[in-house]
Amino acid sequence: MQILIDSLRFLFPRMPRPGRGRALGRTLIVLALVLPQMAGAAPAALWYAAPAKDWYEALPIGNGRLGAMVFGRPSDELLQLNEQTLWTGGPAAPNPNPDAPKYLQPVRDALFRDDVGAAVGLLKKMQGPNTQMYQPLGDLLIKQHFGGAVVNYRRELDIGNAIATTAFEADGVRFERSVFASAPDQLIVVNLTSSKPGALDFDLSNGHELAFRREVNVAPNAPAELVFRAKARIGSDERRDPKPLVFTDDAVCNGMRYEWRTRIIENDGRVHALADGLAVRGASKVTLAISAATSFSGIGNCPDKDGRNESAAVDAYYAAAAGLGHAELLRRHVADYKKYFDRVELALAGPAAPEAPIDERLKRYKAGRPDTGLEQLYFQFGRYLLISSSRPGGFPANLQGIWNHLIRPSWRSNYTTNINLQMNYWPAEMTNLAEMTEPLIAHIGRMAANGTVTAKNYYGMRGWAVHHNSDLWAQTNPVGEGRGDPKWANWSLGSPWLSQHLYEHYRFSGDKRYLRDVAYPLMKGAADFCLDWLTERDGALVTAPSTSPENVYLHPTGFKAAVTVASAMDMEIIWDLFTNLIEASKALGTDRDYAAMLEKKRAMLSPLRIGRKGNLVEWYGDWEDADPQHRHVSHLFALHPGRQISPLLNAPYAAAARKTLELRGDGGTGWSKAWKINFWARLLDGDHAHKVYQELLRESTLNNLFDTHPPFQIDGNFGATSGIAEMLLQSQLNEVHLLPALPSAWAAGGKVRGLVARGAFEVGMVWSKGRLVSATLSSRMGNRVVLRSSEKIRVAGMRVKSTSVGADGRAYYLTSFATVKGKTYRLSVP
Numbered sequence: 167m168q169i170l171i172d173s174l175r176f177l178f179p180r181m182p183r184p185g186r187g188r189a190l191g192r193t194l195i196v197l198a199l200v201l202p203q204m205a206g207a208a209p210a211a212l213w214y215a216a217p218a219k220d221w222y223e224a225l226p227i228g229n230g231r232l233g234a235m236v237f238g239r240p241s242d243e244l245l246q247l248n249e250q251t252l253w254t255g256g257p258a259a260p261n262p263n264p265d266a267p268k269y270l271q272p273v274r275d276a277l278f279r280d281d282v283g284a285a286v287g288l289l290k291k292m293q294g295p296n297t298q299m300y301q302p303l304g305d306l307l308i309k310q311h312f313g314g315a316v317v318n319y320r321r322e323l324d325i326g327n328a329i330a331t332t333a334f335e336a337d338g339v340r341f342e343r344s345v346f347a348s349a350p351d352q353l354i355v356v357n358l359t360s361s362k363p364g365a366l367d368f369d370l371s372n373g374h375e376l377a378f379r380r381e382v383n384v385a386p387n388a389p390a391e392l393v394f395r396a397k398a399r400i401g402s403d404e405r406r407d408p409k410p411l412v413f414t415d416d417a418v419c420n421g422m423r424y425e426w427r428t429r430i431i432e433n434d435g436r437v438h439a440l441a442d443g444l445a446v447r448g449a450s451k452v453t454l455a456i457s458a459a460t461s462f463s464g465i466g467n468c469p470d471k472d473g474r475n476e477s478a479a480v481d482a483y484y485a486a487a488a489g490l491g492h493a494e495l496l497r498r499h500v501a502d503y504k505k506y507f508d509r510v511e512l513a514l515a516g517p518a519a520p521e522a523p524i525d526e527r528l529k530r531y532k533a534g535r536p537d538t539g540l541e542q543l544y545f546q547f548g549r550y551l552l553i554s555s556s557r558p559g560g561f562p563a564n565l566q567g568i569w570n571h572l573i574r575p576s577w578r579s580n581y582t583t584n585i586n587l588q589m590n591y592w593p594a595e596m597t598n599l600a601e602m603t604e605p606l607i608a609h610i611g612r613m614a615a616n617g618t619v620t621a622k623n624y625y626g627m628r629g630w631a632v633h634h635n636s637d638l639w640a641q642t643n644p645v646g647e648g649r650g651d652p653k654w655a656n657w658s659l660g661s662p663w664l665s666q667h668l669y670e671h672y673r674f675s676g677d678k679r680y681l682r683d684v685a686y687p688l689m690k691g692a693a694d695f696c697l698d699w700l701t702e703r704d705g706a707l708v709t710a711p712s713t714s715p716e717n718v719y720l721h722p723t724g725f726k727a728a729v730t731v732a733s734a735m736d737m738e739i740i741w742d743l744f745t746n747l748i749e750a751s752k753a754l755g756t757d758r759d760y761a762a763m764l765e766k767k768r769a770m771l772s773p774l775r776i777g778r779k780g781n782l783v784e785w786y787g788d789w790e791d792a793d794p795q796h797r798h799v800s801h802l803f804a805l806h807p808g809r810q811i812s813p814l815l816n817a818p819y820a821a822a823a824r825k826t827l828e829l830r831g832d833g834g835t836g837w838s839k840a841w842k843i844n845f846w847a848r849l850l851d852g853d854h855a856h857k858v859y860q861e862l863l864r865e866s867t868l869n870n871l872f873d874t875h876p877p878f879q880i881d882g883n884f885g886a887t888s889g890i891a892e893m894l895l896q897s898q899l900n901e902v903h904l905l906p907a908l909p910s911a912w913a914a915g916g917k918v919r920g921l922v923a924r925g926a927f928e929v930g931m932v933w934s935k936g937r938l939v940s941a942t943l944s945s946r947m948g949n950r951v952v953l954r955s956s957e958k959i960r961v962a963g964m965r966v967k968s969t970s971v972g973a974d975g976r977a978y979y980l981t982s983f984a985t986v987k988g989k990t991y992r993l994s995v996p
């Protein structure tokens with residue numbers, strides 16, 4: 167028994183200590199029964215028995231700013247590199263379409279007389295330039311020479327330590343290469359070894375689709391290095407032939423410079439220069455350090471003439487890490503990474519596929535074989551991707567995080583704000599990665615600055631406006647260049663939706679200073695825009711023009727259109743912002759008059775309606791959809807990520823949301839499925855959420871576990887990670903709801919540790935046979951907690967009362983008690 171207890175304690179360090187009575191006994195029995203089937207408490211690695219065939223099988227590493235896709239090819243290894251600030255173009259034009267404001271009233275007039283065709287034509291006249299594109303940095307090629315055939319090959323991505331490793335044997339020699347992107351030292355580090363002394367022979371060279379300059383430095387008394395210099399394209403043109411590169415120092419703002427170097431920092435062999443690279447011969451252990459920088463010096467600066475000296479920046483990164491060898495760089499990297507990653511642990515009981523390569527496991531999963539190990543790995547992989555693509559001081563993760571090898575990536579690999587950018591950050595707070603929202607919050611600040619100019623220049627309105635596309639330069643104008651479909655180009659409610667993230671950061675952290683100094687002023691600016699944007703019709707406040715991204719309706723009189731008045735989503739987003747501001751003003755004890763005015767306006771918003779089919783009405787009328795299974799489910803914003811609809815709050819609307827989802831179906835792009843996991847979890851239907859999760863893994867997941875739209879788009883990874891957290895814990899209604907939507911596939915047993923709830927609580931739970939067994943609650947701010955659970959709750963050392971409540975045909979218990987900041991409470995089920 168003691169051995170069992172010890173090993174359980176190893177797996178579950180926060181397990182109650184002996185002497186705590188019956189609850190401990192039950193927890194132990196449950197764990198003893200469940201553990202043998204656990205898919206593995208430690209996060210496994212993604213491993214493969216063959217090299218990547220293409221980029222979509224390569225493995226991503228990143229430190230927020232620098233990224234690489236590692237192919238793991240034995241004799242011609244390829245690392246495709248990225249740097250987060252490498253984009254085409256320069257500062258966004260403040261007023262590219264001075265004529266825009268004069269069309270707003272005519273658009274409204276046309277809409278109000280049901281002349282949608284005229285409104286669409288006029289809306290196109292209000293568009294501006296498209297955004298810029300995120301660019302690849304270049305390729306590092308490692309041509310390794312060895313004799314004999316490759317045997318015992320394995321490549322893996324260890325997401326517990328953020329290291330990609332490739333290992334194989336040839337001619338009796340074992341070769342190993344490991345790659346990691348260090349955040350503390352801002353370098354990508356590649357370490358190569360051979361088991362036989364002197365057997366490591368390889369050539370290094372660079373590559374890129376666009377022109378670049380190369381330098382090879384092998385001076386005595388200096389580390390050998392390979393230098394790559396180039397310049398990004400000026401415009402976001404989509405012509406097949408890129409504009410020729412211009413290397414000038416003239417006054418014209420003509421694009422971003424960039425440089426990266428591969429330096430040999432440790433080497434026990436010989437090095438010499440080749441015409442186009444470096445040769446290493448007779449080594450047994452070599453470490454390369456890649457440093458990169460662009461001339462980007464801020465969103466308002468021309469990256470060429472006002473850019474920073476990128477070479478000096480590359481040097482500075484090396485200088486800051488001077489003297490650190492591979493072992494120390496690795497130690498610092500792992501310590502930094504684990505500080506974030508180890509905060510959350512998820513272990514699910516249930517069938518785990520036998521130890522097999524991920525591509526093999528995915529194949530079997532697609533064929534219908536259950537694999538809870540894969541399901542829990544994908545959750546942790548989402549957290550891995552967020553830590554690797556969004557670090558404080560940097561920029562938000564774009565449509566591809568930071569990983570892109572194409573000079574014309576899909577949708578410009580930009581920031582798309584009618585769902586995608588927001589979805590990237592859904593898991594951040596809940597899965598204990600709050601720091602990773604800093605780049606988003608900072609960029610919202612930049613968009614607010616540009617968006618203030620856009621609101622004024624495009625509409626003559628106060629506050630700040632963001633349309634559906636943005637980029638590094640924080641562009642905020644409606645895109646489309648006069649040819650874009652208004653169903654995406656003219657969507658104008660980016661600022662209130664993004665403001666939700668500002669407020670959620672407060673709800674999870676309880677940080678009032680941040681709320682007062684950062685979030686509140688930005689949220690208020692977004693509300694000012696909404697107040698000006700709203701107009702009155704038939705006694706209600708409506709938006710006009712309005713769209714429901716990016717759907718199309720069939721008007722009863724026979725035409726198809728996307729532009730309407732007061733789409734449900736517009737009303738829900740504005741409701742959300744006003745509600746958050748009213749709450750924030752109360753929490754801060756300020757701005758009471760403004761809050762009172764918002765309350766009045768909120769009451770006047772065009773109301774949500776239930777339609778003929780029992781669905782939630784998406785448009786101004788209860789009209790049919792041109793594509794009833796459209797990937798966007800914009801009108802369910804109120805269910806998720808909003809908090810206006812819930813089975814625990816307003817069952818008829820929740821039933822309408824359910825009907826809407828049934829009519830929409832479970833299909834869609836990767837991100838669409840990911841959103842649906844969240845929706846079903848919010849409807850407290852874990853089985854349906856799990857079904858959609860299975861479909862995401864089966865139909866929208868690439869062999870490297872990247873989500874695919876298709877093609878690759880990272881939002882689905884993040885959205886699914888959020889959805890899984892929503893199945894285990896919810897708190898949007900200011901209650902900490904334990905296991906709100908546990909699917910039967912995971913009911914047998916499981917354990918989660920480190921999830922975060924609004925109100926600033928950290929939560930751990932153990933469950934078995936679909937019931938909560940025990941939990942821990944750590945209070946970060948000392949707030950009062952209201953727990954919602956399906957079982958009565960006991961709190962060790964406290965007298966608490968669980969009150970039974972019914973909601974939506976289910977029985978729940980509410981248990982409320984005051985908490986002390988910094989204290990952890992042990993909960994059990996009597």
Ligand code: FUC
Nearest residue numbers: 565577582586654716835
């Ligand atoms: C929105 C979506 C598309 C795609 C793009 C990046 O426009 O409708 O499906 O995800 O963003």
